Amino acid sequence: MHGPWCPVTEHHPDSAETSDSAGSSPSGLRTLLPDLAPLRTSADFRRMWIAGLITSFGGFLTFVAVPLQLKELTGSALAVGATGAVELVPLIVFGLYGGALADAMDRRKLILWTEAGLGVLSALLLLNSVLPHPLIWPMYVVVALVSALTGLQRPALQAIVPRVVAHEQLPAAIALNSMRWQAGAIAGPSVAGLVVAFGGLELAYLLDVLSFLASLALCLRLAPSPASHDAEKPSLAGIVEGARYAWSRKELLGTYAVDMAAMFFAYPAAIFPFLADDLHAPWALGLMYSAGAVGSLAVTLTSGWVSRIHRHGRMVVLAAAGWGAAMAVAGLLHNVWLVLLFLAVAGGCDTVSGLFRSAIWDQTIPDALRGRLAGIELLSYSVGPQLGQVRAGGMASLTNARMSVWSGGLACLASVGLLAACLPKLLSYDQRTDEHAARMRAARSADRVAEAA
Template sequence: MSEEGGPRRLLPDLSPLRSTPDFRLLWVQGFVTYCGSAMAMVALPLQIKHLTGSPLAVGAMGAVELIPLVVFGLYGGALADAVDRRKVIIGTEAALGALAVVLLVNALLPSPLLWPLYLVAAGVSALTGLQRPALDALVARIVPHDQLTAAAALTSLRWQAGEIAGPSLAGLVVAFAGSATAYGVTAVTFAVSVVMCTRLAPAPPARGAPKPSLRGLAEGARYAWSRPVLLGTYAIDLAAMFLAFPHTIFPFLADELDATWSLGLMYAAGAVGSAAVGLTSGWASRVRRHGLLVVCGATVWGAAIAAAGRLDQVWPVLVCLAVAGAGDMVSGLGRSTIWNQTIPDELRGRLAGIEVLSYSVGPQLGQVRAGAMAGWTGTRPAIWWGGAACVGAVGLLAALLPRLLTYDADTDPDTRRNRTAKISDPSPG
């Protein structure tokens, strides 16, 4: 291998951006949306903290988000298989922008109210549950089969770029211009996103797609239950997020470390580590054992979170959070590739709904766990204990579901079937 070839093999694979115009549009639209959403992501828990001074009250935000996410995530999966996915994305983006306006109006009141913050959090959760299956299912359809890992890396890199820019800027905006300005920026970015989404090509349902129903949801659940590899990805992600997702108590961690200025950096640190993996993700397109990526990445995530909870200096804590983000990115690449390679298009939306639950319900429950445990044992024990428990849980699940560790993209029958179907019929709609 030449010196020039070595570094180039680490660079991100840009094939999906070159070959698929709609993927390019989704990539840019998602970056704009996430930068704006990050403003609200930082401002909302901080505003609840200022109004209540209670870590439990901040953690309760996860509780009010949980039921809407479960209900609308499952329904959104069925909807993504039954209607034009483009229309779902446009409608939910517009509604999310309207909720940002509600936050703006409340923040401009002489005495902002607490209950609208929880109400909006629940609404955002419901709309996210409706939207994400359509987004995920659309990417799986429009990107060529052999570029799905590269698409997962580029999509994650987009989110990480947004997480770095958004929270870092949000911390400064909230500190110097207030929550109202942050919510105003969020509303504007959603308006821009809606305009961009109208340029996407229509994405009608697959041939013979059923209408949303409990029977359709049950069919998707049966398919997932019959695939040990899929079950392993869901279970490990749920465990990692439930046990080791302390983001909601970062404002209290910053106070304990006497570094309130670092709050935005804490939210962004994980994205820095993820982005480092994304920027050197050329290797990922050559990996065939994606189950190993899931297990190894989740183990690194938990170990780094545990270390962050044990340290008492802010800069080493930030380094640990960055390492955790790198582990999460590696695990996410494995999960996304397995999902997109093995699930048939006619079930993609319903399974994407289950995936929304696996990577979203975990963080919501994790917020509740972290907030409750911080109120009981203190902030830092709540962080390090959760990270250590995550490492143990991932090891146990890997032992119970060995098919995940042996998954091979070249030999797995579901992957081979979908590869053949996509080649013979590249436009299922």
């Protein structure tokens, strides 16, 4: 299952936060290994996880092929960079509408139809690539349509997980999905580069189309996931209702605000080429792009502790602060290997923050609102990095790349601290005692009793 040619999604244990019944907890290495319970107990989650693993590689093939083809056709960096501009607005608009759709219709059907549409769009790229003279303008149209379909699909993908995974297994499921994404983010670009280099753009697009067919075959076996009986038709009023609910839940509002602040101030990917030049290490550019994914994968491969943490809001704040601090240090260092190390640390912190943000969302949001809130969450993790790249590039043009990185990291630290002070409910959130989490646990228990009867 794809984003705009990237797989979905989308991100420190404290001894005082662990389970009270320590004697019953696993010990040794098992406390660090990922909890595989969702894969063992839920056939639908297993199918979705495998489908996502397959399509992550297909997505990265097209992620590499599209800018390379535009570069070959135009020779213009501006033409390549314009793909980001045509993606943003459709992702925002259709992400909000997709959230409303996910609450109003069968989520399985929404996933299937959008997945089929994304496969057709990849097929159009394949057809264009085999023309004697490939056209440029259809590529931008396809980029925009892919972004729109991604916005429609992602809320349904996120909202369906709490229906197919037991309530207490949701943190483990989030960690497994993150691990799948990070594995693709590390291996995918390397495989894509080899395919494009030795097989050409046409083979890359063809393999992406085939990955969609495999994904559809798996998703066809998912159980129906209909809307609740009292669900309303998607409307602007429904979207506003979701926004009002998010505003009323200050701990939810805090997760959105902290993530956007962290990404806006301390997301420097756009200036990595300039940072590599400043460090006299142009050879390290690819490593800079993959360092964060390496840190993220290290976290998810040792994510067994996630299910034993209860103060999720505190972890969101601490991890976001860690992201900013690591970026600040990376900007101040002169040794490229140490820079790469702290970029990896930053990626790990970002994943910790993402795991616990998702846990708060999945364990407390009512099912009838889950799609619309997923649409709002889509905005928080898509708009922040986009604007962050503008900030990083603008700051680097006024000063230099290294100052842009370390000043952004310090600004992230300050903004996260200010938000935590202004939103105390985020810091005090405890999934054992939170009223919304307790209500969701009771609802899931009632559903199981009803199904058993």
